[in-house]
Amino acid sequence: xxxxxxxRSAELPHMAAxxxxxxxxxxxxxxxxxxxxxxxxxxxxxxxxxxAPSMTISPEEIAQxxxxxxxxxxxxxxxxxxxxxxxxxxxxxxxxxGKRWVLDPVFIDRAPxxxxxARALMNxxxxxxxxxxxxxxxxxxxxxxxxxxxxxxRVHSVVVALSGKTDLVGDGARIAAIxxxxxxxxxxxxxGCAASALVxxxxxxxxxxxxxxxxxxxxxxxxxxIAAAEAKGPGSFGxxxxxxxxxxxxxxxMQRAKVS
Amino acid sequence: xxxxxxxRSAELPHMAAxxxxxxxxxxxxxxxxxxxxxxxxxxxxxxxxxxAPSMTISPEEIAQxxxxxxxxxxxxxxxxxxxxxxxxxxxxxxxxxGKRWVLDPVFIDRAPxxxxxARALMNxxxxxxxxxxxxxxxxxxxxxxxxxxxxxxRVHSVVVALSGKTDLVGDGARIAAIxxxxxxxxxxxxxGCAASALVxxxxxxxxxxxxxxxxxxxxxxxxxxIAAAEAKGPGSFGxxxxxxxxxxxxxxxMQRAKVS
Amino acid sequence: xxxxxxxRSAELPHMAAxxxxxxxxxxxxxxxxxxxxxxxxxxxxxxxxxxAPSMTISPEEIAQxxxxxxxxxxxxxxxxxxxxxxxxxxxxxxxxxGKRWVLDPVFIDRAPxxxxxARALMNxxxxxxxxxxxxxxxxxxxxxxxxxxxxxxRVHSVVVALSGKTDLVGDGARIAAIxxxxxxxxxxxxxGCAASALVxxxxxxxxxxxxxxxxxxxxxxxxxxIAAAEAKGPGSFGxxxxxxxxxxxxxxxMQRAKVS
Numbered sequence: 078x079x080x081x082x083x084x085r086s087a088e089l090p091h092m093a094a095x096x097x098x099x100x101x102x103x104x105x106x107x108x109x110x111x112x113x114x115x116x117x118x119x120x121x122x123x124x125x126x127x128x129a130p131s132m133t134i135s136p137e138e139i140a141q142x143x144x145x146x147x148x149x150x151x152x153x154x155x156x157x158x159x160x161x162x163x164x165x166x167x168x169x170x171x172x173x174x175g176k177r178w179v180l181d182p183v184f185i186d187r188a189p190x191x192x193x194x195a196r197a198l199m200n201x202x203x204x205x206x207x208x209x210x211x212x213x214x215x216x217x218x219x220x221x222x223x224x225x226x227x228x229x230x231r232v233h234s235v236v237v238a239l240s241g242k243t244d245l246v247g248d249g250a251r252i253a254a255i256x257x258x259x260x261x262x263x264x265x266x267x268x269g270c271a272a273s274a275l276v277x278x279x280x281x282x283x284x285x286x287x288x289x290x291x292x293x294x295x296x297x298x299x300x301x302x303i304a305a306a307e308a309k310g311p312g313s314f315g316x317x318x319x320x321x322x323x324x325x326x327x328x329x330x331m332q333r334a335k336v337s
Numbered sequence: 338x339x340x341x342x343x344x345r346s347a348e349l350p351h352m353a354a355x356x357x358x359x360x361x362x363x364x365x366x367x368x369x370x371x372x373x374x375x376x377x378x379x380x381x382x383x384x385x386x387x388x389a390p391s392m393t394i395s396p397e398e399i400a401q402x403x404x405x406x407x408x409x410x411x412x413x414x415x416x417x418x419x420x421x422x423x424x425x426x427x428x429x430x431x432x433x434x435g436k437r438w439v440l441d442p443v444f445i446d447r448a449p450x451x452x453x454x455a456r457a458l459m460n461x462x463x464x465x466x467x468x469x470x471x472x473x474x475x476x477x478x479x480x481x482x483x484x485x486x487x488x489x490x491r492v493h494s495v496v497v498a499l500s501g502k503t504d505l506v507g508d509g510a511r512i513a514a515i516x517x518x519x520x521x522x523x524x525x526x527x528x529g530c531a532a533s534a535l536v537x538x539x540x541x542x543x544x545x546x547x548x549x550x551x552x553x554x555x556x557x558x559x560x561x562x563i564a565a566a567e568a569k570g571p572g573s574f575g576x577x578x579x580x581x582x583x584x585x586x587x588x589x590x591m592q593r594a595k596v597s
Numbered sequence: 598x599x600x601x602x603x604x605r606s607a608e609l610p611h612m613a614a615x616x617x618x619x620x621x622x623x624x625x626x627x628x629x630x631x632x633x634x635x636x637x638x639x640x641x642x643x644x645x646x647x648x649a650p651s652m653t654i655s656p657e658e659i660a661q662x663x664x665x666x667x668x669x670x671x672x673x674x675x676x677x678x679x680x681x682x683x684x685x686x687x688x689x690x691x692x693x694x695g696k697r698w699v700l701d702p703v704f705i706d707r708a709p710x711x712x713x714x715a716r717a718l719m720n721x722x723x724x725x726x727x728x729x730x731x732x733x734x735x736x737x738x739x740x741x742x743x744x745x746x747x748x749x750x751r752v753h754s755v756v757v758a759l760s761g762k763t764d765l766v767g768d769g770a771r772i773a774a775i776x777x778x779x780x781x782x783x784x785x786x787x788x789g790c791a792a793s794a795l796v797x798x799x800x801x802x803x804x805x806x807x808x809x810x811x812x813x814x815x816x817x818x819x820x821x822x823i824a825a826a827e828a829k830g831p832g833s834f835g836x837x838x839x840x841x842x843x844x845x846x847x848x849x850x851m852q853r854a855k856v857s
Contacts, residue, residue, distance in 0.1 A: 114376045114392050116634040120786035125831050131704065132634050135677040138708045145707055157395040157419060159677060184391065187405055188398045266380035311385050312579025319832025374636040374652050417655040417679060444651065447665055448658045526640035571645050572839025
């Protein structure tokens with residue numbers, strides 16, 4: 078089952094299986110600033126993967142939670158005043174403690190001020206950026222093709238994980254294309270938010286952030302395919318993909334991974 | 338399967354099937370100010386119906402989201418200061434842009450100040466009002482019978498969609514009684530909130546607001562019956578009704594509709 | 598099926614069945630201050646048990662909701678400024694109206710300021726305290742064994758409901774150990790929050806708060822076992838435990854209860 082070293086299409090799935098095993102063994106704490114729509118689903122997805130979520134956005138508390146966490150997720154959905162304040166404090170606390178953090182600039186294509194805030198956050202050095210094509214376009218001002226992605230990753234020293242029909246994960250030097258997943262994933266709210274939370278969990282247990290990001294999207298994509306075979310629609314799919322992440326084993330992940 | 342023109346009991350189901358097709362074809366954007374209990378379920382219900390939800394209540398952002406949306410939902414559940422401010426801004430933005438909006442005055446029978454706020458909002462001309470009998474009584478001060486409903490609709494130039502064992506939809510000139518649905522719908526939190534969100538989606542794609550409201554309640558009621566046949570209780574019913582809305586086709590809707 | 602009076606191992610299950618019947622007959626209103634992660638699941642769990650939830654944390658409204666409720670839940674998860682203010686108002690309203698309230702000091706082991714707030718709240722006489730071992734340790738400064746629990750219960754005149762592999766419920770004079778439940782319960786977010794909400798519902802219909810707390814944890818634990826037999830993982834388990842609470846009958850509860 079193990080592929081020769083150096084073959085990307087086999088190396089990443091193998092690494093993803095290893096990352097999944099580490100999630101279960103280490104149960105990394107992931108502090109999530111995320112929107113009210115996504116909180117419950119995100120927490121359940123993290124628990125299913127083996128991670129331990131916390132969610133407070135209280136300015137009085139968040140620095141302590143970040144200090145005690147293994148990674149931070151900053152999701153800009155439903156970005157109200159309190160969340161904005163929480164983001165500032167949390168990112169400062171993460172930087173000070175040397176913790177990795179992940180940015181998900183939800184809907185910045187719909188909200189220019191939020192896009193400005195996201196651009197300012199990029200200067201505070203997130204480890205990874207998980208977003209969709211419209212959001213990447215709003216953030217970068219460039220196209221959403223591989224070249225634009227790699228340029229942006231290089232300039233900002235960030236791993237870009239771009240969700241789409243095919244997911245792209247690039248760090249400026251390496252790029253992976255993941256074609257797992259199912260159309261139902263776009264019909265469940267907060268699926269992208271949960272993907273970003275899994276990215277945060279994976280960068281907590283894998284030093285190579287590019288591999289960590291690819292592992293997170295592979296895990297979710299393969300789980301999505303398994304769930305789609307069970308589900309009768311987006312309602313049951315939401316529960317089934319959590320079940321599938323929980324039950325996923327490394328062997329299945331390696332067998333079903335479609336990476337190029 | 339098609340009934341003669343002019344027969345209300347056949348005309349509305351036919352129209353509802355057409356509205357459902359338009360939801361899928363046009364994917365109207367519905368901006369929702371709704372309570373934290375209902376956000377996730379509401380977003381998933383809108384996605385299942387074919388609409389595209391957004392949910393921010395940030396005062397800095399909401400006007401832009403409303404301006405880019407096709408309809409607005411104003412749900413007064415868990416009405417805190419920030420939501421109240423968001424409602425004022427959003428309704429002003431909707432009025433200015435000529436967008437339709439729907440009011441759901443959740444629990445105003447339990448909160449007199451909230452009832453006063455709801456009455457003030459009625460002067461800002463929502464297209465539709467979706468609520469239950471206790472809420473209608475608190476809002477109108479009249480009974481919750483057909484006559485009171487039609488009087489209120491006429492005086493306020495609003496379509497009233499009154500949920501109950503039989504749903505009533507009246508605009509002051511026309512009234513429809515819909516007897517689809519299942520008792521489990523009352524055992525899942527935020528079902529009424531989701532109904533109001535579907536009303537907002539339907540008024541975005543159908544000019545005749547009375548027909549749009551009836552279509553929304555028919556879609557949800559028929560989906561509720563289909564889901565109840567699958568579900569083992571309210572937990573699985575919550576997922577099953579989302580599945581059923583997603584899978585619903587016009588033919589099934591017309592066959593199962595109970596309208597008089 | 599009925600056990601002899603005075604045998605604790607049979608008396609509590611019998612009482613729990615009776616409490617369950619009263620929940621369905623009386624539909625107690627439970628006002629919940631709870632975190633955004635838990636709101637939806639908590640509301641659905643209360644509805645499944647027969648209770649009627651409300652959730653506002655608006656300072657302008659909460660006193661009225663508490664005055665109209667049969668019990669209050671104070672859950673300290675995601676404790677932001679608005680929630681803290683809501684707690685103060687709600688607890689004062691409950692005290693003034695002679696309503697029982699339940700404290701769930703979520704994650705106080707992770708947030709020292711929140712622990713201080715929880716200790717201050719203990720001086721305002723909650724009827725019951727539902728928490729896990731790490732939280733009890735942070736609150737009491739003592740161990741999390743039976744003796745520490747009973748000491749704490751006596752000193753604070755509170756029923757302590759300590760969730761764990763075996764749940765312990767003590768009031769300083771009596772203690773019950775409940776060994777129902779399933780490991781999947783720890784893999785669904787907000788399960789403890791929902792347990793505390795059920796405790797609040799039960800203290801609304803049963804004067805003996807110790808019996809009420811034991812009944813709540815027995816109901817949830819037995820439902821968890823039934824759900825685990827159905828579920829394919831934590832996603833489907835979340836829906837299945839709501840179904841199981843909804844469908845639970847007194848006879849099954851008495852047969853499956855493991856109390857000592």
